[in-house]
Amino acid sequence: MATLIKLFRNTLLLFCICLYAFCSATNTKPEIVLIGSTPGDELVKTMLAIPSEAKIDFIRWNLILNENNSFILDINYGESQPNALGFKGDEKKTTIKGTFSVSESSNYKEVYHLKSADLSIKILIAKLNENIFHLLTSQHQMMVGNGGWSYTLNRKEPIPNEEISITSTITDYKSLQLVYDGRTPCQEIGNEHPEMKVTPSCFKIKWRLILNRDAVTYKPTTCSIRNIVNNQPRDISGKWEIIKGTKTNPNAIIYKIIVSNLAEPILLFAVDDNVLFFIDKDKKPMVGNKDFSFTLNKKSQ
Template identity: 50%
Template sequence: MRTLLLLLIGSLGLLNAQDSHKDDTAIELQASTPCDEAMKTMLQIKESGVIDFIRWNLVLTPNNSFELNIKYGESKPNTMGFVIEYHQEIKGTFSTQKSSVPKGDIYQLSTGNSGLRLSLLKLNENLFHLLGPDQQLMVGNGGWSYSLNRKNPTRQKAAFPTLATATLTKATPYVAVFDGRTPCTELANEYAIPVSDECIKLKWRFTLYRDSVTLKPTTYTAIRIFRRAQPITGTWSIEQKGETVIYHLNPDDKKDEALQFLVGDDNVLFFLDKQQRMMVGDENFSFALNRKMK
């Protein structure tokens, strides 16, 4: 009995030690993002020619150092690869600071020798979003977003982060179009979307409308593409939780599931699951939508 008691005490001590060090592990992030001119400048990419997207692997260590491996080039049609692949390995240090707009912790990555500077907003333990030179959320395109996803997601402590209040303000019945590609299986399982076993991505386009006088949300149209376009129509509403804004999309056809989005700002939306938790993507696609610019 005494031996068993000692073993139990030892096991509890080991568990407590593991709990006390669980925040000391490195954070490994992965993603595929666009490569616009601002990103080329921030990453000091010198190669000429077409560069459609970047594949990221970023490790943030407990001693405030980082290792970044990126691969980039022109997208090879019908694959996840490149026509010609370039790569960089970058090491440096990072610091964190509180920000009011956008609200949250900003990770500033820098290297002493090259002058490289990158900023990421921590959305939660599993998601970070790249910031542009203006320190606002970078806006992706219909192919890729600027969100980085934790490779081995942890259990989320909060349903969603507190971001600055964001509402669409232009006084016009036509509001905005949001595009994006997301992983397939997770969304299909969460929202009972009929797809086949080989589905690896879903393409989306949402158009939101408001009343031209009251500016209140009215209707939306959505196109979901897996092999063929599936049009969806419905109504949408805005939920305000303190400084957090959530869009609710309710389809006319009750066979389609209602969707929820966390508003990052006027230009970036993040998919939420049914429990209003942010969904975590993979190395190819993120669960974010980007406003289509005119």
């Protein structure tokens, strides 16, 4: 009898250990891998402790956020190779390791704070949804990119997600003209708008979007788009309007761009006055890749 009791206790103990291990595994968040290419301006050089004299066109990021709140950031940077996706021969590489925490603010549901002995200041990244993240300044403002690259990072292996967890904070309703630049992946735009007839070899689209307002009422009026698809410039014009709401964010401000040669409008989620994100016809944010994001940046006047 004593042997049976001991065997029962050992079996029960083994069962509890296995159950605990299973529960712990199912409750553990998997790592998040973010990729993207950002500009190499002075602010991000300071952030990443890159010498100010370094000649940089863009920085390619591979950021791993582990379940134990540690991170590994691999960056490649240098001057871009003309008409290609890579760098010239003097490309630099750096690995940064550290820890991160997550906080909430009035505009962002989740802000990731990355700290490391190798960084001069913390890296702040706002989460748009499970697939799209965007770098912030120390004042929690969206960092504004340029006509080549944005400050958006994309999940390497996107998961189904319709959420937009960032609040729109538009303050400029009276500028008579707004100009945005950027470069996006090509094929996904072609799938949304087959009338553009992108070729299978197209890997990027250059954009310049000009939005005009009425001089008296300040309401949206006309717009023009200049984009370069398949290395061919195209100029189109139309009108734009402001609409509100997605399935998960009823207060999201969306710029609806209507042009005659596209069957469906182009939809852009306006986070603030400076940064716009492409969303698809179902109002889901579009996910970029290691080279380009679906982001437009306001051009400095």
